Amino acid sequence: MASLDIVNVHKRYGSVDILRDISIDIQDGEFLVLVGPSGCGKSTLMNIIAGLEPPTQGVLRLDGQDITQATPAERNISMVFQSYALYPHMTVAQNIEFPLRMRKVEKSVRAERVRAVSRLLQIEHLLARKPRQLSGGQRQRVAIGRALAREPRLYLLDEPLSNLDAQLRADMRTEIKRLHQRLQATIVYVTHDQIEAMTLATRIAVMNGGVLQQLGTPDDVYYRPANTFVARFVGAPRMNLIRARVALRAGQARLEFADGARPFSLPAPACAALRAYEGAEVIAGIRPEAVRLADPQDAAEDGAIDAGVDVVEPTGADTLVSLDLGGGGFTARLAPDVRLASGLRARFRIDTSRLICFDGRTETRIG
């Protein structure tokens, strides 16, 4: 396995910038997940890593060695595609050994490798079949098997699970994670599913409009999003973002929310950088799970607010409630046993230690 350094990579088609100055260093054995909305450039970045497209500018180093000009074959990187890209005229065994055959690996070695990989992925009984005789999950396994067979230095997985149904997707996700732990492989994984990103990644790279928005651990990205784009993109239901003004009351910084039907205020999180924003506008980010139902007996102390219930959506594990706070849709993730109904009013408590503030203009995180 190997480390990969992506240094100042830029990609331009005509006058359109697809990738702007992307730099990511991927450690040996790391599981890096690239996430972003469609058209954010993540697939182009994959193609550049694979060598299928040249970057307009920038350098790629695999284990410190410059591979920017190397052909896909020379890089020894394997890729699992969303459509699996199994060769339809070859059997499963032939598909798995194809990369070895192209590398002129000896026949007995190839047979041994096919056997080992098929045992690992439990597809031994499928070796003689053609891809069209396989189910989606089986095809997925074969595609992974083909990637494993030649023991590459780096694996690229391009939305490998998005063609599977929900149940199978969850199973395969676990299996990919297990495989990563077992092989200690370096993996770059593209997805737009943020659950996959959170569960699989050692680090997540969030991209938008060809720009790397944040590169960090799943915890970083979730709890300390670099800007409002990341805050909105990661987490479902998404983080509540409301505009607020920072005010100083009796030496205490407070956030005053004026939008919406009822203005309210919350104590600002303890953060030195926020002091500079006194009188200025910020965007407060509140995760739905940072809200809980308050005891109605509670005094209207700090962090407690009254709100009207708009929609109640029980999901089983928890109940999502839309509240009439901040002028827009404000979602709270509550315990499944809450007794709330549309039209009711209730008192809620917001865990202000989990509240994040973003600059009102640049929308980057403060502190």
Added chain:
Amino acid sequence: MDKAIARVSPPARGETGRLGLQWSRAAPRVVLYLLLAAGALLFLAPVYVMLVNSFKPLAEIRGASLLALPSDWTIDPWIAAWATAKIGVQATGLRPYFANSFLLVIPAVALSTLIGALNGYILTQFRFRGANLMYAALLFSVFIPFQIVLIPMAKTLGWLGLAGTVKGLIFVHTVYGLGFTTLFFRNYYAAFPVELVKSARMDGAGFFGVLRHVLLPNSAPIVIVTVIWQFTSIWNEFLFGASFSDFSSFPLTVGLNNLVNSSTGVKEYNVHFAGAFIAALPTLVVYVVSGKYFVRGLMAGSVKG
């Protein structure tokens, strides 16, 4: 589809009503089959005339109706057309010309198909500058009438030292076929899954490796279409054959023409019919054997292309 659905749910009615309903449903079908039968008859009539008269002695053709079955069956006209009829100055029959045509058509079809596949691969998988212009130019070559290229082609063949040889004809037909074969393969490969090609490149297949291991093995429908198309057009081609060959390299079409158009002696219609049939047989065989792939291949190219 919708006809089948309609048949499933006949409304319950009285006997006469149901009969009337059946007739009104069957009537279009009857008319359709009558029209198709008439059409088939129209196209098959000349074949019938050719076949029937090729088995008659010459006297019977002159004496009786062209449509009548032979009263005195004979295969002599076929033997004459194949082996003994006088064509030009020699009494060789069509046999040597038949051989020439095969020597011409097999390499010409193979070469033009392979180069067409290569062109289609390059035009679809490598987005190079001017690719569309190149394709447009190749496409345009399809519309150039044969007559226009006669003199330039004759000069080229002279330069290459291929004038009057089967090799020269192979060259001419390969070049002339490229427009069509490229068109076929380009449209087929334009709908080919990009990821398969990407995957093959990452798996270590080189420029020709991708074509050989991934594209060609999955090209059966379009290869069949191209082969049929090229085979029939080269086999039946006359003008190039007459212009660029000599006595040693005349293809079958020219041989047949010389057999039929000989200005001396009696016109042996029965031998001519047999000769024409011999000339048409290989293309007939090709169509019968692969006709269903031909239609399937045309559909495959058109639906997604």
